[in-house]
Structure formats: C-alpha cells, structure tokens
Amino acid sequence: MFSQTAEYALRAMVFMSMNYEQAFTTHQISEATKVPAPYLSKVLQALAKAELVHSQRGIGGGFALSRGPEEISILQVINAVDPICRITSCPLKLEAHGKHLCALHKKIDDATANIEKTFAKTSMSDLLVSVPLCDVSGLSHSLLKTI
Amino acid sequence: MFSQTAEYALRAMVFMSMNYEQAFTTHQISEATKVPAPYLSKVLQALAKAELVHSQRGIGGGFALSRGPEEISILQVINAVDPICRITSCPLKLEAHGKHLCALHKKIDDATANIEKTFAKTSMSDLLVSVPLCDVSGLSHSLLKTI
DNA sequence: TGAGAAATGGAGCCGTTTGTCTAATTTTAG
DNA sequence: CTAAAATTAGACAAACGGCTCCATTTCTCA
Numbered sequence: 001m002f003s004q005t006a007e008y009a010l011r012a013m014v015f016m017s018m019n020y021e022q023a024f025t026t027h028q029i030s031e032a033t034k035v036p037a038p039y040l041s042k043v044l045q046a047l048a049k050a051e052l053v054h055s056q057r058g059i060g061g062g063f064a065l066s067r068g069p070e071e072i073s074i075l076q077v078i079n080a081v082d083p084i085c086r087i088t089s090c091p092l093k094l095e096a097h098g099k100h101l102c103a104l105h106k107k108i109d110d111a112t113a114n115i116e117k118t119f120a121k122t123s124m125s126d127l128l129v130s131v132p133l134c135d136v137s138g139l140s141h142s143l144l145k146t147i
Numbered sequence: 148m149f150s151q152t153a154e155y156a157l158r159a160m161v162f163m164s165m166n167y168e169q170a171f172t173t174h175q176i177s178e179a180t181k182v183p184a185p186y187l188s189k190v191l192q193a194l195a196k197a198e199l200v201h202s203q204r205g206i207g208g209g210f211a212l213s214r215g216p217e218e219i220s221i222l223q224v225i226n227a228v229d230p231i232c233r234i235t236s237c238p239l240k241l242e243a244h245g246k247h248l249c250a251l252h253k254k255i256d257d258a259t260a261n262i263e264k265t266f267a268k269t270s271m272s273d274l275l276v277s278v279p280l281c282d283v284s285g286l287s288h289s290l291l292k293t294i
Numbered sequence: 295t296g297a298g299a300a301a302t303g304g305a306g307c308c309g310t311t312t313g314t315c316t317a318a319t320t321t322t323a324g
Numbered sequence: 325c326t327a328a329a330a331t332t333a334g335a336c337a338a339a340c341g342g343c344t345c346c347a348t349t350t351c352t353c354a
Contacts, residue, residue, distance in 0.1 A: 205321025
C-alpha cells in the first residue's frame with residue numbers, strides 16, 4: 001500500500017522527533033529504527049532536500065528536524081520520498097471525459113483524497129504519545145543517554 | 148498509490164460489467180480499456196483464479212463476470228491482483244509492542260482500513276452510473292453492436 | 295593545520311513489476 | 325474430423341524500487 005521508503009522515512013522522522021533539537025547521525029538513526037544504514041542515508045537526503053530535516057557534516061554533525069514536530073505532518077514526510085499523487089485527468093486519455101473523471105477514477109481519487117486529508121492532519125508530535133516507536137533497550141549506551 | 152495492475156483489472160471489470168452476461172475476448176477488452184493485450188491476458192487469468200470472472204476457450208469464448216456486477220466489490224478486484232495488506236504486527240518486530248501497534252503504524256493501518264471499507268462498499272454496478280468508462284467511439288463496429 | 299567524523303554523490307546489484315512473445319491446449323463451427 | 329478461434333503456460337526483456345559500496349567533500353576539534 002505504502003512504499004518501504006515511506007515507512008523508513010516516517011520511522012526516522014518519528015525517532016528524530018523524540019528529541020528534536022539534537023542532531024543524530026545516520027548510524028544512530030539506523031540503529032534505533034532498524035533501517036539499513038546505507039539506504040537510510042538516501043532517505044535522509046530526500047528529507048533534507050524537502051527541507052524537513054537539516055543536515056550538518058563533520059564531527060558532532062548529523063540530521064535534525066528543521067522545525068518542531070508539531071509542524072511536520074505525515075503527508076509532508078510521505079510526499080518528500082514517495083509522493084501521493086491524485087488523479088487529475090482520465091488515465092485513458094479520453095477526450096470525452098475532459099476534466100471529469102469517470103465513476104471508477106472518481107472513487108479511487110476520493111479514497112486518495114481521504115488519505116491525504118488524514119495524513120495532513122496528523123503531525124509528528126501526534127505520533128509520540130504513550131508507546132515509543134523503537135526498541136530503546138537495543139540502543140547503544142551512549143545514544144541512550146541522549147534521549 | 149495503487150498499482151498499475153489493479154487499475155487494469157478494475158478497467159476490465161467495469162467494462163465487462165456493462166454487459167455482464169456476454170463473454171468478451173481479451174482483444175475486445177484490451178481495445179476498449181486501452182490495456183496492453185498480452186498483459187491484460189495475465190490480469191484476466193488472475194481474476195479468473197479469484198473466481199471473479201469465468202473463462203471460456205474456443206470460438207465464441209472469452210471472459211465474463213462470474214456473477215452480477217452488484218455482487219462484486221472494488222476491494223475484491225484489487226485483492227485478486229494486488230492485495231491490500233493490513234499491518235497486523237509491529238514492522239520492527241519489537242517484543243515490547245506485542246500485538247499493539249505504535250501510534251505511527253496504527254495511524255497507517257487505520258487509513259488502510261478506511262480504504263478497505265470504502266472499496267468493500269462499492270460494487271461494479273455503482274461504477275456504471277452516467278459516465279462510461281471508455282471511449283465507445285473508438286470501439287470496432289462489431290463490438291459496438293453488442294453493448 | 296592536520297586528522298578524523300560525518301554527510302554527499304554516483305555507480306552498480308538484485309528482485310519484483312510491467313510488458314512482450316511464442317508454443318501448446320481447448321473448444322466450437324462446419 | 326478439421327480448421328479457426330480463443331485461452332493458457334512459459335520464457336524472456338525492460339524498468340523500477342530497495343539496497344550496497346566507495347570515493348569525495350565538508351566540517352570540527354585538538
């Protein structure tokens with residue numbers, strides 16, 4: 001339904017939201033979210049390009065949210081890596097339909113619109129309630145102290 | 148969002164619903180729905196395996212719905228070719244979560260559940276209202292007469 | 295100023311999806 | 325019984341997503 005990449009991006013974003021003023025290295029995020037590190041690196045780059053996170057090279061560098069977790073929605077994260085695209089014109093390219101979608105495509109697009117709406121309304125901070133995303137017990141000791 | 152294959156399957160099903168007691172050949176369906184014929188053949192086989200359509204070889208054969216269009220939902224069609232799968236356990240395989248999903252995965256699964264529900268409630272006959280799926284003017288003369 | 299820590303960018307691998315082609319099989323018409 | 329019409333089965337090709345690896349660049353600290 002949703003791509004693996006979107007899942008990875010969301011895990012990373014939720015993790016970073018847990019302590020959003022701090023910068024985490026790719027390795028730290030990978031360890032906590034169980035996302036393969038080299039691939040996570042690409043995902044984080046996409047998030048950086050979308051300006052959802054800010055990257056900093058060198059010692060003490062890493063990735064951090066570019067704004068507060070309450071200002072970043074699930075939709076923004078998904079759209080940064082694997083955009084949800086609406087049906088704006090007839091996929092069969094029929095002149096007859098023009099701008100109107102047939103019942104089938106309207107139904108599909110309505111469902112997509114609903115998803116968009118739900119995900120736009122939910123922010124990273126909404127996802128921090130009660131149950132943590134990740135296995136804190138598995139984290140390295142040095143990282144643990146920072147959370 | 149949804150796979151190309153699912154789109155193709157739905158187009159074919161809607162088309163067959165327009166005259167559901169008749170059998171259409173792969174070629175006829177391909178022509179009307181603009182789905183590549185050799186690939187459509189695979190899709191139709193999947194629909195046949197799911198018993199949504201019935202196939203008949205030889206002269207005068209083809210594919211036809213196995214029951215009335217009001218008894219076939221969008222969800223059934225999609226699940227036949229590219230199943231919507233729910234999140235039943237933590238994707239990170241964390242012991243800590245057990246059967247409970249964290250906020251992130253619960254949110255994603257809820258959205259998926261909503262899609263499922265909408266698509267389960269909509270039948271092929273609901274998709275036949277007013278605007279036709281396909282470019283009837285582009286169909287061969289012999290096929291046109293049958294619709 | 296140098297060393298090491300980190301992100302960046304590009305090439306490339308593997309499996310799945312999408313799509314094509316061909317040969318074999320079934321079925322009906324005549 | 326035969327020929328044509330149709331599905332079925334299988335191998336094959338191209339494109340894409342997920343993933344890895346490595347060389348390069350940028351940055352900080354001592």
